Amino acid sequence: MRFISHLDTARAFRRALSRAEIPVAYSQGFSPHPKISLGVPLALGHLSDAEYADVTVAKPIAPQQLMERLNAVLPKGLQVLWAGKVAPGAPNVSAAITQVEYRIMLQWEALSDPGQGEQMFRHALEGFRKAEQLVVERERKGKIQRFDVKEHVPVLKLKYGSHGIEVIMSISVKESGFPKPEEVLAAVFGLTDEQLKGALITRTDVGFGPISRQGRGAGVTDYES
């Protein structure tokens, strides 16, 4: 599933619901759509242990049953880990997510530039810790968007191993936008596009912040680099 885009994953999920004969509710109107909404989009090439989706059903179904029926028909690599009822009136999943967490594996062999050893990473992380702000720019459709990495990244930890570096990162999700993990790595450590594409990036969890949602994933903001 790593190389399947967010939109394609959404379609695969919708078709799985149909195969599982889950009675998904449809929107009213000219061209009815199944009521399914997904959380923060996952970038192409990223893995994830923590994707969330809201599914509105037309007839009640036990969460456990929904999960079992879906898991029987989902494609390899896509699995429901948990299902539960959302309290009435709760905000939808994409509005509720306030934080996303990543684990990133950088292989030494892919960091071939001289000077990019452990020393460089320690030094760069120290620089980031001391910095007042660190702005990254993103150009999209002729518009420039700016993010302060310092403000958006409450957690950035590195673990050094014999094969490479494991990076733990969390990013605050804001409606106005937020930086991608690759943009953070490029800004803090000066990694190139080629090196970033070689990184194995896994979304490990999402945080629902102050708005509590039932089940897994609530409140994960208590550590800092």
Place this chain on the structure above:
Amino acid sequence: MNELHDRIEKRLPFVSKPARYVGNEVNSIHKDWNSVETKVLLAFPDIYELGMSHIGLRILYHVLNSDRQVLCERVFAPWTDFEHEMRQRGIPLFSLESWRPVRDFDIVGFSLQYEIGYTNVLNMLDLAGIPLLNTDRTEMSPLIIAGGPCAFNPEPMARFVEAFVIGDGEEAVLDVIAVYRSWKKRHGTRRELWCDLAKLGGVYVPELYEARYDASGRFKSLENRDSAAPPVVKKRTIANLDSAPYPGTPVVPFIEIVHDRLAVEIMRGCPGSCRFCQATTIYSPARERSREKIQELIRCGLESTGYEELSLTSLSSTDHSTINSVVDWVRTSFADRHLSISLPSLRLGSFSIDLARKIAMEKRTGLTFAPEAGTERLRSAINKRISDGEMLHVVESLFGAGWSAIKLYFMVCLPTETEEDLDGLVNLVNAVARLGRKAAGGRARINVAVSAFIPKAHTPYQWERMADEDELREKYLFLRSRLRDKQVTLSWRDTALARLEATFARGDRRLGDLTLRAWELGARFDAWSTEMKVDLWRKAWEMSGIPFEFCDVPHPSPGDPLPWQHIDTGVTMSYLVKERDDTYSGCPVPCQQSE
């Protein structure tokens, strides 16, 4: 994970749409490599999104994997960015399901759907590390076979493909495998394998024949080199579609493909007999799938895929005898699914109005029709008979029922076409636009797609002349200058592409050299106007030393030898000649009784 898997996975983040290469789609079939006798690879010489939209590939995938002793996987042409990565990193062409090198398979079968995909076949063989020429392959190389509509004029690919399966492939592929197995057990030579295949019937083995040319360079004859080679290869035909295998649980691609829906083939062949049309003859006779079988396939297909759209496909779906009741059944049986239905080829007749209303309950956006020619006179000459009055009546009813966009296909430079016919085309389109504006106001859209008439093998027009680029351009420009209505959009197909297609459609064995040179110069994805390089093909043409352009002076009169005359479609030469004569004498043939 083995070493090749690791290399592939490391490069996928660097290419566009990596999902094209990863497989693992719902309903894809993964068998254990070591527990089957024969490994077959279906190769489509274009991108995944096109290949997976093709029903033939899906049928054969199903047929082959239904055999417990056969493993069948797929491979598509890698896009240029991935090709670059593969060549740079030494990644050989690999199969979609198991990421195995293509050269490890026993049999590789190419689907030849359009003539200008040929350089991609060579490129895929090269990426796989398989010798391009039949005669360079050893007992270590997979057997290279091919099928599809282009196999009906196999000569341009004769040097690269060891065996062509002519016609319906469902039964023929299993026969090929049986022959392959017994040959492998015997440890025979490649030549012995070719001879065994040639005896099968419906299988053409080009290396067992030699092409001769006359002093002026024209094709003269094809001589048997071996007694195993029959003088004529008769196409394979499945008599009964109901007992023919069809995938009940089709593969569901992750990425959006060109035809991203459940496709159920309701008929093969076409009851019409338009004289320019190759599909009519090569897929003849028209055979229907029964309503019961269609319903079973729809139910099973929807349950196993979760698709939200259904397509009832054939060359002329309106002509299926129970199409109305099938559509009614779908509407009532799947009412809660919000299923949309599409019929790819609506015939322009009054019958289509009700059917169109039924298939598009909610969305009435666009419909496509193919009048092909602008006047009743020319339509009758090509045997596509519909009056201007009936056509306008259909269009008016559809606009009235809420449709706002209509696409019309036309051809220019058809045999017997005059200025009057082009004027007629303009008048017809303008009349449609007026009707559209009356019903839908400024929302009305008339998309006019014009292409060049291309004479094809095995049609009554196989002796016709192909227009040159200047003529085509002149006609397009005339139409552009005259179709000024704001509601009308005109598009036309690249003239150089049309000429290339015409060249290969009627070319002989020598075109193999042209293809080889063009590929060496870098030709890839020639059917993509963004990738096609005309200059490069011109250069390849000069280098090949072929004495003339095939599309100009090919086979001027019935009676001249044709490079594809050893392929028998079941349609007689005298019928083709008569149909051609009737074009010029202006005498139409009743549609259903023409064969």
